[in-house]
Amino acid sequence: MRAAQPVQPAILELAAIVAGALLAVGLWTPVSGCLVAAFALWALITKSGDLWSSVLLAAVGVALAMIGPGVWSLDARLFGWRRILIRDRQG
Helix, strand or coil, rough: CCCCCCCHHHHHHHHHHHHHHHHHHHCCHHHHHHHHHHHCCCHHCCCCCCCHHHHHHHHHHHHHHHHCCCCCCCHHHCCCCCCCCCCCCCC
């Protein structure tokens, strides 16, 4: 008879998929980017296999959380898109 699989990893994998989907559509970008980075670091620590894919996914999550949503994201449609204008230091 086969032993039952623990429920906790399945719940965490489902939460990682939800966070990735939120990031893909651009909804709650800073929060979902941090969640994607946290889940990637969790996978880096707990799973064996290709470590660099987890490192890359964590870096992308952190970068998107810091940069924020783009003009085509749901965040921009719902809350407005803000641009940072950098002026020249002349005069």
